[in-house]
Amino acid sequence: MKFLIRLFFSLFTIILIIFLNKYLLNKYRNYDIESLLNEDEIDWIENELDSKCQWISIDRDYFFKRTSTFYFNDANLLTFTYFTHSNSRLKLIFYFKIELKNEKIIVKKISNLTLSVSKIQNYGISYIYYRFDNETYLQLKDNIKQFQIKIKDIQTNKTTKEFIQVRVKNMNLFSKDKKGVFLCSKCMYNTKVDDLNSVKWWIQMKKQAGYTKIGFCNNSIENNHQYTELFEEYKNFVELDQFNCLPNLYDLKNPKKYFLSYSEFAQLDNSLAYSIFDSVFIFYMNECYWSNIDKYRYVSIMDKDEIVFPRKLSLKKNSDIIKYVSNSNEISSKNLFEDLKCEHEENKMENYLDKLGIDINKNANSSFYFRNGIKFPNELFQLFFDSTEMYLNSSERKRNIGHKIEVINPNDKSQKFLLTISNEFEFNYTLKLLDMNKNIIKPFYESIKQKINIKKFNSFYTITGSSVHWVFGKTIHNTNRSISTEIHFNTRQIDATNMNIISGKDVAYVNDDLGHLSHFKKSLRIKEIPFFQLIPDLNYINCYFRPNLNSTDYP
Numbered sequence: 001m002k003f004l005i006r007l008f009f010s011l012f013t014i015i016l017i018i019f020l021n022k023y024l025l026n027k028y029r030n031y032d033i034e035s036l037l038n039e040d041e042i043d044w045i046e047n048e049l050d051s052k053c054q055w056i057s058i059d060r061d062y063f064f065k066r067t068s069t070f071y072f073n074d075a076n077l078l079t080f081t082y083f084t085h086s087n088s089r090l091k092l093i094f095y096f097k098i099e100l101k102n103e104k105i106i107v108k109k110i111s112n113l114t115l116s117v118s119k120i121q122n123y124g125i126s127y128i129y130y131r132f133d134n135e136t137y138l139q140l141k142d143n144i145k146q147f148q149i150k151i152k153d154i155q156t157n158k159t160t161k162e163f164i165q166v167r168v169k170n171m172n173l174f175s176k177d178k179k180g181v182f183l184c185s186k187c188m189y190n191t192k193v194d195d196l197n198s199v200k201w202w203i204q205m206k207k208q209a210g211y212t213k214i215g216f217c218n219n220s221i222e223n224n225h226q227y228t229e230l231f232e233e234y235k236n237f238v239e240l241d242q243f244n245c246l247p248n249l250y251d252l253k254n255p256k257k258y259f260l261s262y263s264e265f266a267q268l269d270n271s272l273a274y275s276i277f278d279s280v281f282i283f284y285m286n287e288c289y290w291s292n293i294d295k296y297r298y299v300s301i302m303d304k305d306e307i308v309f310p311r312k313l314s315l316k317k318n319s320d321i322i323k324y325v326s327n328s329n330e331i332s333s334k335n336l337f338e339d340l341k342c343e344h345e346e347n348k349m350e351n352y353l354d355k356l357g358i359d360i361n362k363n364a365n366s367s368f369y370f371r372n373g374i375k376f377p378n379e380l381f382q383l384f385f386d387s388t389e390m391y392l393n394s395s396e397r398k399r400n401i402g403h404k405i406e407v408i409n410p411n412d413k414s415q416k417f418l419l420t421i422s423n424e425f426e427f428n429y430t431l432k433l434l435d436m437n438k439n440i441i442k443p444f445y446e447s448i449k450q451k452i453n454i455k456k457f458n459s460f461y462t463i464t465g466s467s468v469h470w471v472f473g474k475t476i477h478n479t480n481r482s483i484s485t486e487i488h489f490n491t492r493q494i495d496a497t498n499m500n501i502i503s504g505k506d507v508a509y510v511n512d513d514l515g516h517l518s519h520f521k522k523s524l525r526i527k528e529i530p531f532f533q534l535i536p537d538l539n540y541i542n543c544y545f546r547p548n549l550n551s552t553d554y555p
Contacts, residue, residue: 053244053245053259054066054243054244054245055245055247055259056160056161056162056164057160057161057247058151058152058153058156058158058159058160059153059156059158060247060248061084061085061153061156062082062083062084062151062153063082063083063084063247064080064081064082064083064151064160064164065081065083065280065283065287066164066165067167067287068080068081068283068286068290069149069164069165069166069167070166070167070169070290071144071147071167071168071169072169072170072171073140073141073142073144073168073169073170074170074171074172074173075170075171075173075494075499076131076132076137076140076141076499077129077131077171077483077494077499077501078128078129078131078132078166079127079128079129079130079290079483079484080127080128080164081125081126081127081128081282081283081286082125082126082128083125083279083280083283084125084126085249091153091154091155092151092152092153092154093109093110093111093151093152093154094109094110094130094149094150094151095107095108095109095110095149095150095151095152096108096109096110096147096148096149097147097148097149097150097163098140098144098146098147098148099144099145099146099147100139100140100143100144100145101143101144101145102143103145104139106136106139106140108132108136110130125279125282125283127484127491127492129492129501144168146165147165147166147168148163148164148165148166149163149166150162150163150164151164167290169294170294171293171294171483171494172293172294172295173480173481173494174480178294178295178296178297178479179212179295179296179350180212180213180296180297180298180349180350181210181211181296181297181298181299181300181349181350181353181476182211182212182213182214182215182288182292182295182296182298182299182300183206183211183213183214183215183299183300183302184214184215184216184284184285184288184289184292184300184301185214185215185216185302185303185304186216186217186281186284186285186302186303186304187216187217187218187243187277187281187284188216188217188218188304191218193224193226193227195455196227196230197452197453197454197455198453198454198455198456198457199227199230200230201454201457201548202304202305202307202457203230203234203238204548205309205457205544205548206237206307207234207237208544208547208548209307209308209309209310209348209349210310210348210349210350210351210352211300211349212296212349212350213237213238213239214237214238214239215238215239215240215241215288215292216238216239216240216241216304217240217241217242217243217284218240218241218242218243241284241288243284244261245260245261245262246259246260246261246262246265246273246276246277246280247259247276248260248265249272249276250265250268250269250272250273251268262277265277281487282486282487285301285486286484286485289301289482289484289485290483290484292479293479293482294479296479297350297478297479297480298349298350298353298476298477298478298479299476299477299479300474300475300476300477301474301475301477301485301487302474302517303474303519305456305519305520305521306474306518306519306520307517307518307520308349308370308474308476308515308516308517308518309518309539309540309543309544310348310349310352310515311352311514311515311539312342312343312344312539312543313340313341313342313538313539313542313543314341314342314343315340315538315539316514317513317514318464318512318513318516318535319513321535321536321538322429322532322535325432325433325436325536326428326429326432328436331435331439331440332440333440333443333444336436336440336441336538336542337444337541337542337546340538340542342539342542342543352515353368353476356368356510356514356515357508359514360508360509360510360511360514362508363506363508364480365478365480365481365506366478366506366507366508367475367476367477367478367482367490367506367507367508368475368476368507368508368510368515369473369474369475369488369489369507369508369509369510370473370474370475370476370510370512370515370516370517371464371468371473371509371510371512371516371517372464372469372471372472372473372516373463373464373468373512373516373517373518373519373537374462374463374464374468374471374519374521374524374526375456375459375461375462375463375520375521375537375540376456376459376461376463376521376522376523376524377455377456377458377459377522378445378449378458378459378460378461380409380415380522380523381459381460381461381534382437382442383407383409384407384417384419384534385434385437385438385442387405387407387419388405388419388430388434388531389434391403391405392431397427399424399427402420402421402422402423403427404418404419404420405418405419405420405421406418407419409523418527418528418529419529419530419531420528420529420530420531421530421531422530425532426530426531426532429531429532430532433531433534433536436536437536441460441536441541445458445460448549452549456521457520459520459537459540460536460540460541460545461534461535461536461537462516462518462534462535462537462540463526463529463533463535464512464516464533464535465512465530465533466530466533467526467527467528467529467530468524468526468533471519471524472487472488473488473516473517474487474488474517475488475489475490475507477490481493481494481495481506482494483501489505489507490505490506490507491503518537518540
C-alpha cells in the first residue's frame with residue numbers, strides 16, 4: 001500500500017512539474033516580453049476605420065502593413081517594409097515571440113537597429129532584413145507554429161499597438177514545382193462603373209497573354225453588382241486585395257484620425273493623397289511578390305495600363321513589320337487580317353519568356369526588363385496621319401531631304417508632337433503606312449468603335465525605339481533570386497550559393513525588336529518621333545484584339 005502511495009505522489013509530482021513548465025513558465029515568458037517593452041501609455045483613440053485598416057503603427061510616425069511581414073524558413077530570412085513621414089535614421093528595438101510546434105516559446109530582443117529610409121515621393125519606405133544565429137535557426141527551421149513581433153522606437157519609447165503577425169513560408173529557390181507567371185498590378189483607384197469595360201478588357205488581355213494569375217489591390221472600385229459579377233466570372237484568375245485606408249499624414253495633430261479613406265483624403269488634399277497612395281504601392285507590390293515567390297517561376301510588376309504581349313504573330317520582330325509595310329505594293333484587309341497567322345500554345349507567357357531568354361542570351365537567373373512601346377488612343381494616331389497627309393499634300397515630296405511635321409491636338413493644345421522623316425527609306429515607309437491606315441486599319445476601327453467602349457485600349461499603333469527609351473519600362477522578375485522589388489527593378493537579390501543578400505539590378509534588357517511593354521496612355525510629352533518608329537501593332541490587332549472582340553460582349 002505504501003508503495004502505491006509513493007508511486008501516486010511521484011506521478012503527481014511529475015505531472016505537476018510538466019504542468020508548471022508547460023503553462024506557467026510560458027505564461028511568465030509572455031509576461032516577460034510585455035514587461036520588456038516598458039512602453040509609455042499611448043492616448044490612442046479608435047476611429048471607425050481602425051477595424052478595417054491594414055496598418056499597425058508606432059503612434060502616428062511609423063506604419064507597418066499587417067500582412068507584409070514574412071519569414072522565409074528555408075532561407076532564414078525575416079523581411080518586411082514600413083512607411084513613415086520621417087526622414088531621420090531610425091533606432092528601433094524588435095521583440096520576437098515565436099511559438100514552436102512543440103509548444104515551446106522563444107522570446108528574443110534585438111536592440112539598437114539603425115535603419116535608413118528610402119525616399120519615395122516625399123515619404124519614407126524602408127526594407128528590414130534579419131537573420132537568426134545558427135543555434136536559434138536550428139530550433140526554428142520547419143518548426144514554427146506562430147511568429148509575432150512588437151517594435152519600439154527608442155527615441156519616443158513608444159511601440160506598435162499590437163503584435164505584427166509574421167507570415168511563415170518557404171522561398172523555394174530553384175524548385176521544379178514552381179510554374180507559370182503571376183502578375184502583380186498597382187492598385188485600382190478612382191475606378192467607376194463607366195470603367196467596367198476597360199477593367200474587363202484589361203483582365204481578359206492578361207488572360208489571353210498567358211499569365212497564370214493576376215492580383216491587384218482595390219481602393220475605389222464601386223460596390224456594384226456589375227463588378228461583383230465580373231470578379232465572380234474571373235474568380236479563378238483574379239486575386240483582389242481590398243484596401244480601405246491611408247495613414248493620415250494630412251493632419252498629424254488630429255488625435256482621432258490616424259487613418260483616412262482615400263476619398264476622405266482626396267477631399268482634403270488630392271495631390272497629397274495621390275502621392276501617399278503612390279508611395280504605398282511599394283507595400284502591395286512586395287507583398288504580392290513575396291506571397292507568390294514560392295509558387296511561380298516569374299512574377300511581373302506592372303501598372304493597370306501596361307501589358308507585355310508575347311509575340312505570337314508570324315512577323316516576330318518590329319523590324320519584320322517595318323519591312324512588311326515598306327515592301328508591300330498593295331495590302332488588302334485579307335492580307336493583313338487573315339494571311340498573317342498567330343501561333344497558339346498553352347502557357348504561352350512562360351514559354352515566351354523561356355524562348356526570349358535564349359534569344360537575348362540572358363543569364364539563367366536574371367529578370368527581364370522590357371522597354372516601353374507607347375500606345376496612344378487611335379484618335380490621336382489618326383491626328384498624326386491626318387497632319388502628315390496635309391503636310392505632304394502642301395509641300396514638295398522630296399524623298400532625300402529631312403521633313404518635320406508639327407502635330408497639335410485642337411482639343412488639347414498641350415498635346416504637341418514633332419514627327420520626322422530623315423531619309424528615303426523613312427519617306428517610303430511613311431507613304432506605305434499612310435496608305436495602310438487609310439485603306440485598312442482606319443475603316444476597321446470605324447466599323448467597331450461604336451460597338452465597344454474600352455477607351456485607351458482601342459490602340460492599333462505603337463511608338464517604339466529611341467524616342468521612348470527614356471520612359472522607365474517594367475520588369476518580369478525571375479523568382480530564383482529576387483527577394484524584393486520597387487516599381488521598375490529588383491532592389492535586393494539573394495545569392496543562392498551562400499544565401500547572402502546582395503544589392504543590384506540583376507536584369508537583362510530586352511531589345512524592343514524582340515519584345516516590349518505595351519503602355520496604353522492618353523498622351524505623353526515626347527520631344528521628337530521618327531516616323532519609322534511608329535509601327536502598326538499587328539501582333540495586338542490580330543492575335544489579341546480581334547479574337548477578344550469576337551468572343552466577348554463589350555456593350
